[in-house]
Structures are given as C-alpha cells and as structure tokens.
Amino acid sequence: MSQTTADAHGDGHDDDHDHYPVNEYPYVAHHFDSPEHQFEAGKFGIWLFLVTEVLFFSGLFCAYAIYRAMRPEVFEYAHYYLDKNLGALNTIVLLVSSFTAAWAVRAARLRQKNLLMLLIVITIGCAFTFMGVKYFEYSHKFHDQLLWGLNFNPAHPAWELPSFQAKHPELYAKIQEALAAGGPEAAAKVMPQPANTHVFFSIYFFMTGLHGVHVIGGIVVWIWMLIKAAKNQFGPKYFGPIDFAALYWHLVDLVWIYLFPLLYLIS
Amino acid sequence: MAAPTTTADQVLDPHPTKEDNYFTAEKGVLSWIFTLDHKRIGVMYLCSVMTMFALGGLFALLVRIEHWTAGPTLDFVTPDMYNQFFTLHGAIMVFLVIIPGIPAALGNFVLPLHLGAKDVAFPKLNLMSYHMWLLGAAFLVLSMVLGAADTGWTFYTPYSTTTTTAVIPALFGAFILGFSSIFTGLNFMTTIHKMRAPGQSWFRLPLFLWAIYATALIQVLATPVLGITLLMLIVERGLHIGIFDPALGGDPVLMQHFFWFYSHPAVYIMVVPAFGVVSEIIPVFSRKRMFGYKFIALSSVAIAGLGFLVWGHHMFTSGQSVVASTIFSSITFLIAIPTAIKTFNWVGTMYKGRIHLDTPMLYALAFLWVFTIGGVTGIFLAVMNVDIHLHDTYFVVAHFHYVMMGGAITAFFGGLHYWWPKMFGRMYNEKQGRIGSIGVFLGLNLTFFPQFIMGTRGMPRRYYNYLDEFQDLHRLSTIGALLMGVSFLFTAYYLIASLRKKHDAPMNPWGATTLEWTTTSPPPYYNFHKTPPVTQGPYDGYEKLWYDEKVGGYIEKKKD
Numbered sequence: 019m020s021q022t023t024a025d026a027h028g029d030g031h032d033d034d035h036d037h038y039p040v041n042e043y044p045y046v047a048h049h050f051d052s053p054e055h056q057f058e059a060g061k062f063g064i065w066l067f068l069v070t071e072v073l074f075f076s077g078l079f080c081a082y083a084i085y086r087a088m089r090p091e092v093f094e095y096a097h098y099y100l101d102k103n104l105g106a107l108n109t110i111v112l113l114v115s116s117f118t119a120a121w122a123v124r125a126a127r128l129r130q131k132n133l134l135m136l137l138i139v140i141t142i143g144c145a146f147t148f149m150g151v152k153y154f155e156y157s158h159k160f161h162d163q164l165l166w167g168l169n170f171n172p173a174h175p176a177w178e179l180p181s182f183q184a185k186h187p188e189l190y191a192k193i194q195e196a197l198a199a200g201g202p203e204a205a206a207k208v209m210p211q212p213a214n215t216h217v218f219f220s221i222y223f224f225m226t227g228l229h230g231v232h233v234i235g236g237i238v239v240w241i242w243m244l245i246k247a248a249k250n251q252f253g254p255k256y257f258g259p260i261d262f263a264a265l266y267w268h269l270v271d272l273v274w275i276y277l278f279p280l281l282y283l284i285s
Numbered sequence: 286m287a288a289p290t291t292t293a294d295q296v297l298d299p300h301p302t303k304e305d306n307y308f309t310a311e312k313g314v315l316s317w318i319f320t321l322d323h324k325r326i327g328v329m330y331l332c333s334v335m336t337m338f339a340l341g342g343l344f345a346l347l348v349r350i351e352h353w354t355a356g357p358t359l360d361f362v363t364p365d366m367y368n369q370f371f372t373l374h375g376a377i378m379v380f381l382v383i384i385p386g387i388p389a390a391l392g393n394f395v396l397p398l399h400l401g402a403k404d405v406a407f408p409k410l411n412l413m414s415y416h417m418w419l420l421g422a423a424f425l426v427l428s429m430v431l432g433a434a435d436t437g438w439t440f441y442t443p444y445s446t447t448t449t450t451a452v453i454p455a456l457f458g459a460f461i462l463g464f465s466s467i468f469t470g471l472n473f474m475t476t477i478h479k480m481r482a483p484g485q486s487w488f489r490l491p492l493f494l495w496a497i498y499a500t501a502l503i504q505v506l507a508t509p510v511l512g513i514t515l516l517m518l519i520v521e522r523g524l525h526i527g528i529f530d531p532a533l534g535g536d537p538v539l540m541q542h543f544f545w546f547y548s549h550p551a552v553y554i555m556v557v558p559a560f561g562v563v564s565e566i567i568p569v570f571s572r573k574r575m576f577g578y579k580f581i582a583l584s585s586v587a588i589a590g591l592g593f594l595v596w597g598h599h600m601f602t603s604g605q606s607v608v609a610s611t612i613f614s615s616i617t618f619l620i621a622i623p624t625a626i627k628t629f630n631w632v633g634t635m636y637k638g639r640i641h642l643d644t645p646m647l648y649a650l651a652f653l654w655v656f657t658i659g660g661v662t663g664i665f666l667a668v669m670n671v672d673i674h675l676h677d678t679y680f681v682v683a684h685f686h687y688v689m690m691g692g693a694i695t696a697f698f699g700g701l702h703y704w705w706p707k708m709f710g711r712m713y714n715e716k717q718g719r720i721g722s723i724g725v726f727l728g729l730n731l732t733f734f735p736q737f738i739m740g741t742r743g744m745p746r747r748y749y750n751y752l753d754e755f756q757d758l759h760r761l762s763t764i765g766a767l768l769m770g771v772s773f774l775f776t777a778y779y780l781i782a783s784l785r786k787k788h789d790a791p792m793n794p795w796g797a798t799t800l801e802w803t804t805t806s807p808p809p810y811y812n813f814h815k816t817p818p819v820t821q822g823p824y825d826g827y828e829k830l831w832y833d834e835k836v837g838g839y840i841e842k843k844k845d
Contacts (some may be wrong), residue, residue: 047408048403048404049402049403049404049406049408049480055479058479059406059407059475059476059478059479059480062406062474062475062478062479063406063407063410063471063472063475066471066474066475066505067471069505069506070467070471070505070506070508070509071509073506073507073509073510074509074510074512074513075513076509076510076513077509077510077513077514077517077543078513078517080543081517081528081539084536084539085528088536089534166524166525166526166527167524167525167526167527167533168525168533213534214527214533214534216527216533216534217526217527217528217533217534217535220526220527220528221528223526224517224520224526224528228516
C-alpha cells in the first residue's frame with residue numbers, strides 16, 4: 019500500500035499536472051512525496067536535534083569534570099547535602115515515564131487511541147511528579163541557604179547531616195569529641211568546609227535547573243501530543259510526532275541518569 | 286525512485302508561460318511575515334542581513350575615521366564609545382551578517398532549487414529560525430540602547446562580568462542567534478539527506494551544497510556549545526555563580542576554551558559557504574567542467590572536521606601548556622592542506638577555460654586573491670613564537686578581515702550578483718556591477734594591507750590612540766574603508782535600481798547547468814513544474830548550451 023503511493027507520486031502523478039497535487043494524506047506536508055518520506059526526514063531531524071542537545075549539556079558536564087578534578091574535596095564535602103533517596107525516587111519516576119513514552123509509540127502505530135492517551139497522561143504525570151520532588155529539594159536548599167556564589171551560607175555544617183554520620187562514624191566520633199572539648203570552632207578544625215564549596219551548588223543548580231527546563235519543555239510537548247491523540251490523528255501512517263517526542267523524552271531521561279550519580283552518589 | 290520522463294528540452298523551455306512567480310503567488314505583508322516558502326524566507330534574510338551590514342559598516346567607518354588622527358578625531362567619539370563601536374561592529378558583523386549571510390540568505394533561496402525540491406525539509410522550523418534571528422537582532426539593538434557592551438565580540442571574562450555596560454542583552458541576543466543558526470543547519474542537513482532529486486547522488490550535488498552541508502555540520506555540532514557558554518556567562522554575570530569569575534573560585538580561561546571551541550569552528554561557518562559560492566561561479570564563468578570535484582567536495586568536510594581541533598591557537602598567550610599549544614599549532618597547519626586543495630582546483634578549473642569576466646566572476650577572482658592572503662597570514666599566526674609577537678596586534682585584525690571581509694563578504698556579494706537574476710527576475714547593469722566589484726576589491730586591500738604592516742611594527746588592536754609613526758598607515762587604511770563604503774553604496778544603488786525595471790532575466794543568463802537555472806526567473810511558488818531529473822554532474826554539459834539573442838540567455842540546442 020505504502021509502496022504504491024510513493025511510486026505514484028514519484029512518476030505518474032507529477033507528470034499529469036502542472037502543479038504538484040495536494041497530498042491525499044491530510045498530515046503529510048506538500049513538499050514530501052509520501053508519509054514515509056516525511057517520517058524519515060523527521061526522524062533524521064530529531065536525531066540531529068538530540069545531538070545538539072547533548073552538546074548543549076556537554077558544556078556543563080565539562081565544567082563539572084574540570085571543577086571536580088580541580089577540587090575533589092568540594093564535591094566530597096558538598097554531596098552530603100543532597101538527598102540520595104529523593105534522587106533515586108526521581109530516577110525511578112523518569113524511568114517509568116520513559117517506558118510509557120516508548121509504549122505510546124507502539125500504541126500510536128496500532129491506532130489504540132485510548133491506550134495512547136492513557137500512556138501520555140502517565141508520562142505527563144511522571145514529569146509533574148519529578149518536578150514536584152525537585153521543588154521539594156530546591157525549597158529545602160533555599161531554606162538552608164545551600165546556594166550558589168555569595169549566597170552560599172549553609173545553616174548546618176556537613177557533619178551535622180545524617181548522610182555524613184552514617185557514612186563516616188569514626189570521623190563523626192572525633193568531631194563530637196572536639197565539639198565537647200572546644201565547641202563548633204574546634205569541630206570545624208577537624209572537618210573544615212573546603213574553600214569555594216559554593217561552586218558545587220552553582221553547578222548543581224545550573225545542571226539540574228537546565229534539566230528541569232527540559233522536563234517542563236517535555237510536559238508542553240506531551241500536552242500537545244495528548245491533544246493530537248484526542249483528535250485521533252495518529253495511526254500506522256502517521257505517528258512521527260509521538261516517536262519524536264518519545265526520543266526527546268528519552269534524552270531528558272538519559273541526562274538525569276548521568277546527573278544522579280554525578281551529583282548525588284559521590285564517594 | 287524512477288526518473289520522471291521529462292526531457293531536457295522541456296526543462297529548458299525558453300518561453301516560460303506567464304504564470305505566478307513566488308513574488309506574486311500571495312499578497313500582503315502577512316503573507317511575507319508568516320510565509321513558509323524558502324525563497325521568501327531567503328529574501329527576508331537577505332534584506333535583514335543587508336540592513337545589519339549597513340549598520341555594522343557604519344560602526345566600522347566610525348572606528349576608521351576616528352583613527353584619521355592620533356587622539357580624538359570625531360568630537361562625539363569618546364574612548365569609551367570607541368570601545369563600544371568596535372564591539373558592536375564585531376558582534377553585528379559576526380553574528381548578524383556573516384554567519385547568516387551565505388547559508389541563511391543565499392542558501393535558503395538556492396538549496397531546495399539545487400536539489401530540485403519544493404522546499405526545505407522543515408519549512409516551519411525555517412521560518413522560526415528567521416523569527417529567532419529577528420529576536421536576537423532586537424536584543425543586540427536593545428543592548429545598544431541600554432549602554433552598548435564594550436567587551437569586544439569575544440566577551441572575555443573577567444571584564445565581561447564586571448563592566449557596567451549592558452552585556453546581558455548582548456549575550457542573550459547572541460544566544461538566540463545561535464539557536465537560529467542551529468535550526469538552519471539542522472534543516473539544511475536533513476534537506477540534503479532526504480530531499481535530493483531523483484538521480485542526484487551525493488557526487489552530483491553542486492559544490493555549494495557540499496559547502497552548505499559542511500557548514501551545517503559545524504552549526505549543529507559547535508553552536509550548542511556557544512549556547513551553553515553564553516548562558517553560563519549570563520548566569521555568571523547575573524547571579525555570580527563562580528564558574529568563570531576568579532574572585533569566586535572560577536576559571537576565566539575555561540570561558541576562553543568554551544568560547545573558542547565554538548568560535549573557531551564558527552570561522553568555518555563563515556568561510557566554508559564562501560568556498561561553495563566560489564565553486565559555483567568559477568566553472569560557470571570558465572565554461573569548463575569543475576577540476577577535482579571530489580577533492581573540493583571532501584575538503585569542505587575535512588575543514589569542518591579539523592576546525593574542531595584547533596581552538597587553542599587563539600590562546601597561545603593565555604597560559605596554555607606548551608604541549609597543548611604545540612598540538613593546536615600543528616593541527617592548524619593541517620587545515621592549510623584542504624584549503625590549498627580548493628584554491629588549486631579553482632585555478633585548475635580556469636586553466637584553458639573560456640573565462641567570462643562578468644561581475645560574479647570578478648568577485649570570485651577577488652576572493653581567490655584576497656582569501657589566499659588571508660589564509661597564508663593565518664599560517665603565520667599558527668606559528669607559536671610568531672604569534673607571541675603578533676598576538677593582539679593589527680596583524681591579527683588584518684588577517685581575519687582578509688578572511689572574513691575579503692573571503693566571506695566578497696563571496697557573498699559574488700553569490701548575490703550570481704543569483705540576483707534568479708531571485709528577483711531582473712538583470713542589474715553589468716558595467717556598474719564590474720565597477721562596483723573593482724571598487725570593493727581595491728578598497729578592501731587598501732584598508733587591510735596597511736594593517737599588516739602596522740601589526741608587524743607593533744600597533745596593538747582595539748586601541749583608541751596610537752603613536753605618530755602609524756599615522757600614514759592608519760590614514761591609508763581609513764581611505765580604503767571609505768572607498769569600500771562608497772563602493773557598497775554604489776552596489777546597493779544599481780541593485781535596487783534594477784528592481785525598478787520590468788522583468789527581464791532569462792531562465793539561464795550565465796549558461797550554468799545546475800538545476801536552479803532550469804526554472805523560470807523568478808521561480809514559481811513550487812520551484813519546478815516537474816521534479817527535474819538529474820542525469821549528469823552539476824558542471825557537465827556547458828557545450829550543449831548556446832546563447833540566444835531573443836531570449837537574452839542560454840538555451841540548450843540539439844545536435845543537428
């Protein structure tokens with residue numbers, strides 16, 4: 019079926035008319051020969067776009083690598099302030115949404131309208147959950163002034179954090195001795211806050227913030243897809259937009275898969 | 286796909302029917318602002334880019350006139366304003382003129398025609414690129430109103446994070462322009478991959494498309510890094526995050542690395558399309574098959590690839606390690622090879638050809654001359670110890686103006702004159718065209734050649750003042766700049782004057798064999814009545830074309 023259509027456009031059709039015929043598929047733009055032609059172009063385009071996205075983030079990953087190499091102590095010290103459990107929760111949430119996004123492509127191709135809509139709604143729900151958890155994390159950091167640059171003024175030193183105490187019980191015991199003997203100043207001598215610790219939070223907020231912007235962009239895209247799905251536009255000939263949205267969504271997921279260990283799981 | 290059954294005779298119909306061309310296909314201002322037609326988008330880019338070229342040129346003239354005497358020359362130009370003028374000149378010319386010039390203005394118009402396609406792959410994205418270009422330009426203009434940046438177009442930290450001028454709007458403008466450029470590149474790459482005419486294999490693509498493809502590759506791979514760099518700089522300046530600011534533990538040299546990781550490939554975004562234009566012009570006006578087609582095609586890709594590995598040659602004096610500098614220096618030398626291959630092949634194409642010195646060819650010849658000087662002086666600067674002496678002098682200024690102005694802009698004007706009949710359906714006055722091109726060529730050399738001499742003698746760039754011994758050379762340079770300004774005004778005059786005439790351009794005024802010359806001038810809305818078949822290389826078949834007095838252009842004649 020598809021082959022005959024493509025051929026008809028390739029040879030016979032064009033020669034009979036002075037102008038190009040309007041395509042009989044309502045969702046195929048006039049300058050493409052066939053739905054397949056349009057899909058292939060779109061697929062190529064979205065992959066190129068994903069390459070640009072990777073390079074866009076790469077500047078930040080590069081900055082991360084350089085500062086981590088230059089100041090490993092900062093990353094070691096500061097990562098205790100991040101909540102591993104929330105990070106892991108968000109990782110799971112995004113992985114689930116990537117699964118539903120991939121399933122949505124299948125549903126679109128099989129014209130399973132209701133399933134497709136359900137899957138998109140779950141994907142959007144996961145995206146909102148992710149942002150909700152992120153909001154919770156961010157507001158906690160704002161509260162404790164764990165911020166970038168000159169705004170960095172932590173309410174608690176790292177040794178007061180349970181995440182540190184659980185990991186280094188011996189060092190914590192030493193700090194407690196010093197605390198009993200000479201107060202907080204003596205404790206800070208046992209485990210001083212490294213210079214420029216704020217840079218960790220600059221990078222943390224920049225990377226997760228930019229990622230968050232991409233999640234919000236994804237939500238907008240998925241709502242658009244939901245509207246198109248509700249109009250029953252997708253089917254075996256036309257499922258490109260769902261496919262491309264899912265590819266974009268996988269990339270957003272993938273960036274988080276890297277961000278989570280790089281920021282939360284430092285040892 | 287099987288080739289359609291049209292014959293070459295039908296395609297080269299010398300008497301086109303009086304049907305709609307893309308100008309008259311739709312009417313009203315909105316039909317332009319929201320058009321999805323690549324030709325109209327190309328024409329809008331052209332008008333916008335030319336406006337910005339005039340503005341950037343004005344700033345250049347102010348800078349040059351200020352140098353007529355040492356110390357203040359123009360009453361209203363203070364030293365601080367001088368810094369703003371050269372910054373605006375650089376930022377406008379780089380981001381608003383040269384980068385979009387050939388790919389977005391000429392490329393948008395020509396690329397689908399070269400492919401025998403109805404449009405680019407993503408027409409809406411194409412329009413969005415243009416709208417983003419306008420938005421970016423608006424931010425740059427806004428920054429002028431709010432207190433123009435005085436950092437130079439390179440926005441080096443820590444100065445760019447501490448100066449009181451409006452750096453953030455300028456950075457944001459460049460950020461948006463970057464995305465405009467990325468989407469153009471993405472669109473063009475997809476179009477070349479997926480929209481070629483039946484029979485048009487990769488090695489039957491016109492060389493302009495190979496150049497545009499290599500450019501698009503750089504746009505897609507390098508510009509996102511500029512985007513994130515500018516974003517980091519905006520955040521650094523706005524929120525003081527301490528990534529680039531040494532006072533907060535940041536590294537200003539990191540910013541230079543990021544910046545040049547984009548901005549060195551970006552010089553190839555600027556000049557590789559120029560190679561493409563010259564590769565179109567030279568075989569046509571030599572009436573000879575392109576010599577070394579594959580070498581020219583692949584050398585564009587080689588330049589694009591190598592261009593990513595040389596950014597450190599901008600940083601020999603930034604405290605970079607000697608090992609790194611040596612590697613960057615060596616790879617920079619390597620780039621000379623594909624560039625020289627191109628020049629050799631262009632000259633080889635002209636050898637024993639029947640050379641027609643029409644205006645586009647004069648620009649192409651000017652390009653060959655000027656670009657070679659610009660390229661060879663680039664080799665001087667790639668030598669580490671020579672660069673220490675010449676770094677930040679007028680020698681560098683002269684070098685990149687020979688490449689950017691002499692290379693990119695000269696080729697842009699060559700391409701503009703070459704495709705002007707196709708774009709607007711009118712022939713400009715050929716004699717005036719030749720006078721204009723010679724004026725530009727002379728002005729260009731007079732402006733920048735003295736700067737080489739000044740640079741070797743130690744005149745630093747970006748200085749408001751200078752020692753008396755440099756006055757004669759500065760004056761020569763200023764006279765050259767004025768001559769160039771007059772020549773460009775004259776060019777604008779005769780081009781605009783040609784628009785007031787009746788349609789008089791034939792389908793094929795130059796005797797070229799690429800696909801855009803097989804449709805009417807200006808082309809119809811859908812470009813071609815029938816998808817043209819491609820049965821030969823882009824520079825084959827000149828011997829079949831004969832000049833026809835009645836048509837005023839070239840038509841195909843059958844053998845008797």
